[in-house]
Structures are given as C-alpha cells and as structure tokens.
Amino acid sequence: MISQALFIIILAAAIYLFSKNVGKIRRNILLGRPADRSDNPALRWKTMAKIALGQTKMVKRPVAAILHFFIYVGFIIINIEVLEILIDGVFGTHRIFSAPLGGLYNVLIGSFEVLALLVLIACIGFLSRRNIVHLKRFSGVEMTTWPKSDANYILIIEILLMTAFLTMNAADGKLQALGVGHYIHAGGFPISSFLALLLPDSANALEMIERGCWWFHIVGILAFLNYLPYSKHFHILLAFPNTYYSNLNPKGKFENMPSVTNEVKAMLDPSFTPPAAEISRFGAKDVTDLTWKNLMEAYTCTECGRCTSACPANQTGKLLSPRKIMMDTRDRITEVGKGIDAQGKDFKDDKSLLDNYISREEIWACTTCNACAEACPVNINPLEIIVELRQFIVMEESQAPASLNNMFGNVENNGAPWKYSNADRLNWAKTE
Amino acid sequence: MAELVAAGKQPEILFWVGCAGSFDERAQKITRDICKILQHVGLSYAVLGTEESCTGDPAKRSGNEFLFQMQAMANIQVLNGYNVKKIVTGCPHCFNTIKNEYPGLGGTYEVIHHTQLIQQLIDEGKLKAEGGESFKGKKITYHDPCYLGRANGVYEAPRKALEILDTELVEMKRCKSNGLCCGAGGGQMFKEPVKGTKDINIERIGDAIETHAQVVAAACPFCMTMLSDGVKYFEKEKEIQVLDIAEITARANGL
Incomplete structure (x- = not known):
C-alpha cells in the first residue's frame, strides 16, 4: 500500500511538472508572429508520417540513421512495457499484461529485451562518436559545455534505463525459476538470462535487485520526461508537430511580406488605401518578431549539426553556423520566457536576438542556398530566420553592407544589380 | 516583344534574359x-529588351523586400500588359522568383528554365545532338545551381540535356540535393565574401577537379562566374572548360 501511494505521488508530481513546463514552452512559441500553416492537412499528415515517423531524411547519413533507428524504435516499443509498469505501480500488481496476453507476452518481453540491447549498443556508439572519435559535426563555436553535456547526459540516462530494465528482468527470471512468491512464470528473457548468471542466488537479494531496478527504471523515466523541456531531447516530441507544420512550398519560394505589399501598392496607386494594420517592424530584431513556427523549430532542434556541416559558408571557415542560429533563437526565447515569468507580460530587457546572440557577420555570410533546410531531418529552416534578420537590418536600420547598398541603388535606378544603363539591355544581340 | 505585339503577333514563349544574360x-x-536553340527548333519567341528589369531576387534575398516588390510589380505590369503566358529564363534566380514569388503579387505564368526547355525539346525529338562538336567520350560533370536544384527540385532536366551527348557524365561528391553552392547566392555576388578560410567557389571547384572532368556544366550565369574564377584560381583553364548547358547544346548541334 505504501509503495502504491508513493508511486502515485511521484507519478502525479512528474506529470504535473512536465505539463507545466510544456505549457511554458507552448506559451513561448506562441509569442511569435502569426503564420498560417493550416492549409492542405492531407499533405501535412503525409509529410509528418514520412519525415518524423518514417525518418526518411535521416538515411542520408546511414550510420547515424541505423543507430538512431534502434533508439527510436526501442523507445517507442518499450513504452508498452512502461505502460505495464505504470499500471503495476498504481494497482500494486506484478506483470499485469502476462495473464491476458499469454504466449504473446513472452514474445513481447523477449523483443523488448532485444530492443533494449540494440538501444544500449546505439548509445555506446553515439557516445563514442561524440567523445572518442570526435566527429567534426559535434563541435563548433555553439557547441559549448552545456550542449555537449546535454548530449552525453541523454545517452548515459538511456544506458542506465536500459541496464535497469534488463537487470530487473534478469532478477525476475531468476525469482521465477526459484518459484518465489508472486513471481509468476511470465516473459521471455533472451538477453537478461545472460545477466542472470551474474546475480546472487538468494531470493531476498534477488527481490531487492528486482524491486530496486523496477523503481530506478520507472522513476528514471519520469525524471527523464521532466528533463526533456530543458534539453535538446525535446525533439522526440516536437519533431511531429514541427514536420506537420512544415513549409510545403518549394524551398526557393520566400514569403512576400504583406505589409510591404500594401505600402508598395499605395505608392504605385494613390487611390489604394491599405487596410489598417497594427504597426510592427519589418523583419526581425528579436525572437518575438519571428513567427511561431520559427520558434517551434528552435525548440525542435536537436543540435545534430547536419545543417552546419552542409553549409557552404561554415565549410569555408565563416562564422555562420545554421545550428547556432537555431540554438541562439531557443536560448533567447527561453530567456524572454523566464523574464515574463518573473516580471509579467510586458517584460522588456535591453537585449535582442540580433547582436546579443547572432552577429551581423554571421547573417551576411549566408548564400541562401537552402543546404541547411535540405539537411535537417525534421524540416527546420534556419534560412527563414537569417532572412528575417536581414530584413530588419536593411529596412528598419538601413545598415546593409555598403556593397549591397550599391547593388540596391543600381537595381532601383538602372533595373540591374550592376551599374549598366538599361538602354544597353539589348546590346548582347548586337555583338557576336 | 513590343515590335511583335505592334505587328499583331503573339510569340509562343517569352525569353526572360535576366541581368547577367544582358550585361x-x-x-x-x-x-x-x-x-x-530557339531559332533552330523554330519556336517563336520574344524578349522584352529595355522593358525588362531586374526581377528583384538579389534585393529580396538580401532583405530588401521593398525594392523586390517594387521591381516585381513593375515587371508584372509589363508582363501582364503583353498578356504573357509562358516564360523561359536563362537564369535559375529569375526562374525561381517569377515562378514562385510573382503569383502572390498578381503575376501567374508558366515558367521554365532553359535546361527544362532543352529537355522538353529533346523529349519531343525536336532537338538532337548532331551536326556539331562531338562531346563523345568526354568527361562532363554538372554543377547544380541552388535555385534550380534544392529550391525547385529540378535535377534531371539538365542531366538529360547532357546524357544525349554520349559523354561520360560524372557526378561530384556533393551533387543534386547535396550540391554545394557556388557562393554567389543571397546577394553574395554583389559583395566581398565575409572573412573565412577559403572562398566558397574555390571549395566547389575542388569537387569538380576531383572528378577529372574536362567540362564543368553550369546552368546559371552566377555559377558560371564563380566556377570560372575557381578554375582560374587553380590555373586549370587549359584542362577544364566551364560551359553552360545551353552552350553545350548549341555546340553539339553546330549552331
């Protein structure tokens, strides 16, 4: 009874805390400008199924794709076991699914064990890629202490959880063989039976190990759940809505700013009266000038660095790193969110995404080639943020680099980015 | 275009030359x-000549949405004025902008890039590779322009135009959706590169050199500039030619 009550308290606290933090992230995302992504739901579901569920963009890097697939499938399927643990914990039962499922239960538990082993192998593989092989993709200016530790913590936690799961099964299997108490014959233990050889033979000790691992496993999962909102690992949840709300247009199509359209129309046609719109700035200086989708993408980013490793500017030693753009955006919106928590809705500080987080040198190094957007396994588009920051610099501040200002002048006066007279436009036809 | 319309004729297609193509x-x-090529296959076409103006692409990607929309609306007025339905562009940037960004501002046309036109003409049997320079056995590699490839998913048309030549088409290690930018997009063409360890076009031409190709095929005037500069940087002008798909097609047909 006491353990049931304790379990229910821990479970309720974990769910409460998690919902509260997810609610904060949701609020932060909604601080962004509106953007309509409600069209074409059929294609949106399809995109989500293909890219998030089917992981089709992961396969470009096969080693990472396979290891990631082990962990992904492992975590989804082992959740059936977590459900059983939750029910057992609340009702004080033991392996409640074993009776109704019969023989299938043995197959299920057996397959969970195989998956757990694959998850273990994948985590070790990932840890060594980060810490022994030192893959270039996992370093860079933005990969400071926290992002590196975050990645390692996630992998270590997963290793611990899987080890606890297998050890629990090993002890359970041994107790079943000894015919102790409520340890009914249930489950197939293809992997943990090897572990059982390392365990003591005393029923008491085994029971302590079994219970210890059971508690460690489930409390660990609940703690891990509450780690997600602070971590890049939040991608396991946001990957789904983020791909659902993907930009479905060709990548080359940049949004035509409606506020500008109204002003240009009014300039060309004096009789046109633009609809009264709330005054907002052109482009983005801070995170709240970005769209909610940009902000959702920042929370979805798992910092894998595929964008940065595909970025032509980054590859040639420039300061720009698309991953940094996303991480800076997340850090800044988190900061703004904390400010709102502390000081209320009208929170203001003297910082902004541009300059305090992202420098102008980074912004002007982009070739808008879309390699970053193409590379992202969950359809994040760092380029949108870069262009929005450029729009602010150009249209609000008139602070474009001098050479670009020259180009603008040429386009405006001569209809070409170079200083040629428009009267000479047909000269190509005259010379051979 | 003005002359044709004055004579009461409507061409089948408008050839949007673009700033680079003009100057x-x-x-x-x-x-x-x-x-x-258009004359060779007997397609009636027109150009806007002095009535053409920058699409606004470099302004838009550099953040100057005002200038972009001013350019776009002026161009749309001209295009709609001539009742243009179909456009072929010589530049992937013009192609992308007119195809994707003009419809929202009132300019909806069927827009194709010249490599797509060449592919269509080949598919229809109107264009072959005969009567001109033979590219047989030559190694050719194709550089995907960002605004044709990733931006609009056009990867096959330019390759089709090369396959007909009976050449050895080799791919660079970074190609198609993984293709590396030449370094010119997003307004970079018109400014000094930001400080780094290397210029992007030098990195890219390295990929081309690795393939040992004699010809680097391009499909964008800006890529053309960047890639040619890259070849010059390595002093490989004798070994490597940078040619546009249109030039290769014209040569192969003795035009």
Whole structure:
C-alpha cells in the first residue's frame, strides 16, 4: 500500500511538472508572429508520417540513421512495457499484461529485451562518436559545455534505463525459476538470462535487485520526461508537430511580406488605401518578431549539426553556423520566457536576438542556398530566420553592407544589380 | 516583344534574359546560344529588351523586400500588359522568383528554365545532338545551381540535356540535393565574401577537379562566374572548360 501511494505521488508530481513546463514552452512559441500553416492537412499528415515517423531524411547519413533507428524504435516499443509498469505501480500488481496476453507476452518481453540491447549498443556508439572519435559535426563555436553535456547526459540516462530494465528482468527470471512468491512464470528473457548468471542466488537479494531496478527504471523515466523541456531531447516530441507544420512550398519560394505589399501598392496607386494594420517592424530584431513556427523549430532542434556541416559558408571557415542560429533563437526565447515569468507580460530587457546572440557577420555570410533546410531531418529552416534578420537590418536600420547598398541603388535606378544603363539591355544581340 | 505585339503577333514563349544574360559578357554568349536553340527548333519567341528589369531576387534575398516588390510589380505590369503566358529564363534566380514569388503579387505564368526547355525539346525529338562538336567520350560533370536544384527540385532536366551527348557524365561528391553552392547566392555576388578560410567557389571547384572532368556544366550565369574564377584560381583553364548547358547544346548541334 505504501509503495502504491508513493508511486502515485511521484507519478502525479512528474506529470504535473512536465505539463507545466510544456505549457511554458507552448506559451513561448506562441509569442511569435502569426503564420498560417493550416492549409492542405492531407499533405501535412503525409509529410509528418514520412519525415518524423518514417525518418526518411535521416538515411542520408546511414550510420547515424541505423543507430538512431534502434533508439527510436526501442523507445517507442518499450513504452508498452512502461505502460505495464505504470499500471503495476498504481494497482500494486506484478506483470499485469502476462495473464491476458499469454504466449504473446513472452514474445513481447523477449523483443523488448532485444530492443533494449540494440538501444544500449546505439548509445555506446553515439557516445563514442561524440567523445572518442570526435566527429567534426559535434563541435563548433555553439557547441559549448552545456550542449555537449546535454548530449552525453541523454545517452548515459538511456544506458542506465536500459541496464535497469534488463537487470530487473534478469532478477525476475531468476525469482521465477526459484518459484518465489508472486513471481509468476511470465516473459521471455533472451538477453537478461545472460545477466542472470551474474546475480546472487538468494531470493531476498534477488527481490531487492528486482524491486530496486523496477523503481530506478520507472522513476528514471519520469525524471527523464521532466528533463526533456530543458534539453535538446525535446525533439522526440516536437519533431511531429514541427514536420506537420512544415513549409510545403518549394524551398526557393520566400514569403512576400504583406505589409510591404500594401505600402508598395499605395505608392504605385494613390487611390489604394491599405487596410489598417497594427504597426510592427519589418523583419526581425528579436525572437518575438519571428513567427511561431520559427520558434517551434528552435525548440525542435536537436543540435545534430547536419545543417552546419552542409553549409557552404561554415565549410569555408565563416562564422555562420545554421545550428547556432537555431540554438541562439531557443536560448533567447527561453530567456524572454523566464523574464515574463518573473516580471509579467510586458517584460522588456535591453537585449535582442540580433547582436546579443547572432552577429551581423554571421547573417551576411549566408548564400541562401537552402543546404541547411535540405539537411535537417525534421524540416527546420534556419534560412527563414537569417532572412528575417536581414530584413530588419536593411529596412528598419538601413545598415546593409555598403556593397549591397550599391547593388540596391543600381537595381532601383538602372533595373540591374550592376551599374549598366538599361538602354544597353539589348546590346548582347548586337555583338557576336 | 513590343515590335511583335505592334505587328499583331503573339510569340509562343517569352525569353526572360535576366541581368547577367544582358550585361555580363560571358553570360551574353549563353543568351545568344539560347536564342540560337530557339531559332533552330523554330519556336517563336520574344524578349522584352529595355522593358525588362531586374526581377528583384538579389534585393529580396538580401532583405530588401521593398525594392523586390517594387521591381516585381513593375515587371508584372509589363508582363501582364503583353498578356504573357509562358516564360523561359536563362537564369535559375529569375526562374525561381517569377515562378514562385510573382503569383502572390498578381503575376501567374508558366515558367521554365532553359535546361527544362532543352529537355522538353529533346523529349519531343525536336532537338538532337548532331551536326556539331562531338562531346563523345568526354568527361562532363554538372554543377547544380541552388535555385534550380534544392529550391525547385529540378535535377534531371539538365542531366538529360547532357546524357544525349554520349559523354561520360560524372557526378561530384556533393551533387543534386547535396550540391554545394557556388557562393554567389543571397546577394553574395554583389559583395566581398565575409572573412573565412577559403572562398566558397574555390571549395566547389575542388569537387569538380576531383572528378577529372574536362567540362564543368553550369546552368546559371552566377555559377558560371564563380566556377570560372575557381578554375582560374587553380590555373586549370587549359584542362577544364566551364560551359553552360545551353552552350553545350548549341555546340553539339553546330549552331
């Protein structure tokens, strides 16, 4: 009874805390400008199924794709076991699914064990890629202490959880063989039976190990759940809505700013009266000038660095790193969110995404080639943020680099980015 | 275009030359070759001449949405004025902008890039590779322009235009959706590169050199400039030619 009550308290606290933090992230995302992504739901579901569920963009890097697939499938399927643990914990039962499922239960538990082993192998593989092989993709200016530790913590936690799961099964299997108490014959233990050889033979000790691992496993999962909102690992949840709300247009199509359209129309046609719109700035200086989708993408980013490793500017030693753009955006919106928590809705500080987080040198190094957007396994588009920051610099501040200002002048006066007279436009036809 | 319309004629297609194609000496050659191909297959076409103006692409990607929309609306007025339905462009940037960004501002046309036109003409049997320079057995590699490839998913048309030549088409390690930018997009063409360890076009031409190709095929006047500069940087002008798909097609047909 006491353990049931304790379990229910821990479970309720974990769910409460998690919902509260997810609610904060949701609020932060909604601080962004509106953007309509409600069209074409059929294609949106399809995109989500293909890219998030089917992981089709992961396969470009096969080693990472396979290891990631082990962990992904492992975590989804082992959740059936977590459900059983939750029910057992609340009702004080033991392996409640074993009776109704019969023989299938043995197959299920057996397959969970195989998956757990694959998850273990994948985590070790990932840890060594980060810490022994030192893959270039996992370093860079933005990969400071926290992002590196975050990645390692996630992998270590997963290793611990899987080890606890297998050890629990090993002890359970041994107790079943000894015919102790409520340890009914249930489950197939293809992997943990090897572990059982390392365990003591005393029923008491085994029971302590079994219970210890059971508690460690489930409390660990609940703690891990509450780690997600602070971590890049939040991608396991946001990957789904983020791909659902993907930009479905060709990548080359940049949004035509409606506020500008109204002003240009009014300039060309004096009789046109633009609809009264709330005054907002052109482009983005801070995170709240970005769209909610940009902000959702920042929370979805798992910092894998595929964008940065595909970025032509980054590859040639420039300061720009698309991953940094996303991480800076997340850090800044988190900061703004904390400010709102502390000081209320009208929170203001003297910082902004541009300059305090992202420098102008980074912004002007982009070739808008879309390699970053193409590379992202969950359809994040760092380029949108870069262009929005450029729009602010150009249209609000008139602070474009001098050479670009020259180009603008040429386009405006001569209809070409170079200083040629428009009267000479047909000269190509005259010379051979 | 004005002359044709004055004479009461409507051409089948409008050839949008683009700024580079109009003013850049190297790109002018490509423009002339596109015209030769159009004449060769007997397609009636027109150009806007002095009525054409920058699409606004470099302004938009550099953050100057005002200038972009001013350019776009002026161009749309001209295009709609001539009742243009179909456009072929000599530049992937013009192609992308007119195709994707003009409809929202009132300009909806069927827009194709010249490599797509060449592919269509080949598929229809109107264009072959005969009567001109033989590219047989030559190694050719194709550089995907970002605004044709990733931006609009056009990967096959330019390759089709090369396959007909009976050449050895080799791919660079970074190609198609993984293709590396030449370094010119997003307004970079018109400014000094930001400080780094290397210029992007030098990195890219390295990929081309690795393939041992004799010809680097391009499909964008800006890529043309960047890739040619890259070849010059390595002093490989004798070994490697950078040619637009239109030039290759024109040569192969003796135009």
